[in-house]
Amino acid sequence: MRFIHTADWQLGKPFGRFDAATRTALTEARFDAIDAIARAAAEHEAGHVLVAGDVFDTEGPDERTVIQAATRMERYACRWWLLPGNHDFARNGGLWDRVRKRGVANVTVLAQPEPHEIADGIWLLPAPLLHRHTRDDPTESFDRMETPGATLRIGLAHGSIRDFGTQGEAPNLIAPDRAARSKLDYLALGDWHGLLCVDARCWYSGTPETDRFGRDEPGQCLLVDVAPGALPVVTPLRTGRYQWLQRDWTVADAIDFAALCDDLLTACEPAATLLRLSLSGIVPLTDRVAMLARTEDDLSHRLRFLDVRDGDVVTRPTEQDLAALSTEGMIGKVAAMLRTKIEEGGADAHHARRALERLFVETLKAQESAA
Structure with missing residues (x-):
C-alpha cells in the first residue's frame, strides 16, 4: 500500500x-x-x-x-x-x-x-x-x-x-x-x-x-x-513554496554585513523567502547607515517579507567618547587599564579596543536607564 x-x-x-x-x-x-x-x-x-x-x-x-x-x-x-x-x-x-x-x-x-x-x-x-x-x-x-x-x-x-x-x-x-x-x-x-x-x-x-x-x-x-x-x-x-528563515547576525562593519547578505541570497530563493533578522554589534556610523540602506533599498525588495530587529546594533564610539568615560570608581579603573593595553599594542590590543567600546556602550545604556 x-x-x-x-x-x-x-x-x-x-x-x-x-x-x-x-x-x-x-x-x-x-x-x-x-x-x-x-x-x-x-x-x-x-x-x-x-x-x-x-x-x-x-x-x-x-x-x-x-x-x-x-x-x-x-x-x-x-x-x-x-x-x-x-x-x-x-x-x-x-x-x-x-x-x-x-x-x-x-x-x-x-x-x-x-x-x-x-x-x-x-x-x-x-x-x-x-x-x-x-x-x-x-x-x-x-x-x-x-x-x-x-x-x-x-x-x-x-x-x-x-x-x-x-x-x-x-x-x-x-x-x-x-x-x-x-x-x-x-x-x-x-x-x-x-x-x-x-x-x-x-x-x-x-x-x-x-x-x-x-x-x-x-x-x-x-x-x-x-x-x-x-x-x-x-x-x-x-510541497511548500515559501521558506521562513530566522537569522541572528553579529556584525562588525558594513563589509561583514554585506557578505552575510550575499551568502543568504545565494542560498535561498529570495522571492519565496520570509526572513526575520536580528542584528547585534558595534559598528562605525557610516557602516550603520550603509547597513540600513542595504536592508531598506535591497533586501526588503528582493525577499517576500523582511523583519529586521536591529536594536542591539550600536554606533562605535569616537576617541572623544572613549576618553570621556568616568575616571572614578571601578568603571574608570577598567577603562584606564584597557586604554593602557591599547597603547602598548601587542596581541591583546585589538581585544582591549573591543572591550573598551563595549564598556562605553554598556555605561551609556546604564546612564540612559537611570535618567
Missing part, C-alpha cells in the same frame, strides 16, 4: 501580522499546496491522501475557503481522507456538514471514530477530535476497532505524543507507543507543524506550507509505503 500522509493545512489562516500583499500570497500558497500534494500522489502512484487534522484553520471558515478546498481536491484522481483536528473539530451542523454538501465524490470526511476498509484488507482507523481539547487519548478507540481480515491497519490521528514546550498538562495527548499497542502498521499524525519521526511506524508529516519562523525547511508531505510484516518506508516530498 502506498499513500500520502499530510496534515495541518490550516486553510483560511489569516496571517494578520503581515501586510496585505504578503497575507494574500501566503493564503493562496496554502491552497496551492493541495495541488502540490495531488501532483505528488499522481507522480508516485499513491491512490490515497490521508490528512491528519486541521484541514481548516477554524471551525467556521468563509465559503470561499471551503469551496477552494473542495474544488481543488475534486480535480484529481486520488482519494482524500479528511480528519477533523483541534482547529476544525467535528460537531453537528458545523464545518464538516458544509464540506459534505459540496458532494465531492473523492473526498471522505472522517468525523466518526469508525474504521474504513479503503482497499481489500487495508483498514484506516481514524481518531477525529469532537472537541478542541480533550484530556483523553483520542486514539484509545483503536484498541476496540474491529478490522476483519486486515492485512494492514493504518491509524490517523491529531494530537501530541509529548508536550511540545507547553506548560502543564497538554490536551489531546496520544500514547507514545500507540502504534505498537494498537497493532498499527503505520500511525499518521498531525498537530506538530514540523517533520518528526516518533518511531519507525509513527510520524508527523508537518504542514505542507510552512507558517512560522524558525524552521528552515519548506513544507512537505510524506510518501509512505507499507507492507504486511515490514517496517514502513517513509519519504519526505517537498
Whole structure:
C-alpha cells in the first residue's frame, strides 16, 4: 500500500501580522499546496491522501475557503481522507456538514471514530477530535476497532505524543507507543507543524506550507509505503513554496554585513523567502547607515517579507567618547587599564579596543536607564 500522509493545512489562516500583499500570497500558497500534494500522489502512484487534522484553520471558515478546498481536491484522481483536528473539530451542523454538501465524490470526511476498509484488507482507523481539547487519548478507540481480515491497519490521528514546550498538562495527548499497542502498521499524525519521526511506524508529516519562523525547511508531505510484516518506508516530498528563515547576525562593519547578505541570497530563493533578522554589534556610523540602506533599498525588495530587529546594533564610539568615560570608581579603573593595553599594542590590543567600546556602550545604556 502506498499513500500520502499530510496534515495541518490550516486553510483560511489569516496571517494578520503581515501586510496585505504578503497575507494574500501566503493564503493562496496554502491552497496551492493541495495541488502540490495531488501532483505528488499522481507522480508516485499513491491512490490515497490521508490528512491528519486541521484541514481548516477554524471551525467556521468563509465559503470561499471551503469551496477552494473542495474544488481543488475534486480535480484529481486520488482519494482524500479528511480528519477533523483541534482547529476544525467535528460537531453537528458545523464545518464538516458544509464540506459534505459540496458532494465531492473523492473526498471522505472522517468525523466518526469508525474504521474504513479503503482497499481489500487495508483498514484506516481514524481518531477525529469532537472537541478542541480533550484530556483523553483520542486514539484509545483503536484498541476496540474491529478490522476483519486486515492485512494492514493504518491509524490517523491529531494530537501530541509529548508536550511540545507547553506548560502543564497538554490536551489531546496520544500514547507514545500507540502504534505498537494498537497493532498499527503505520500511525499518521498531525498537530506538530514540523517533520518528526516518533518511531519507525509513527510520524508527523508537518504542514505542507510552512507558517512560522524558525524552521528552515519548506513544507512537505510524506510518501509512505507499507507492507504486511515490514517496517514502513517513509519519504519526505517537498510541497511548500515559501521558506521562513530566522537569522541572528553579529556584525562588525558594513563589509561583514554585506557578505552575510550575499551568502543568504545565494542560498535561498529570495522571492519565496520570509526572513526575520536580528542584528547585534558595534559598528562605525557610516557602516550603520550603509547597513540600513542595504536592508531598506535591497533586501526588503528582493525577499517576500523582511523583519529586521536591529536594536542591539550600536554606533562605535569616537576617541572623544572613549576618553570621556568616568575616571572614578571601578568603571574608570577598567577603562584606564584597557586604554593602557591599547597603547602598548601587542596581541591583546585589538581585544582591549573591543572591550573598551563595549564598556562605553554598556555605561551609556546604564546612564540612559537611570535618567
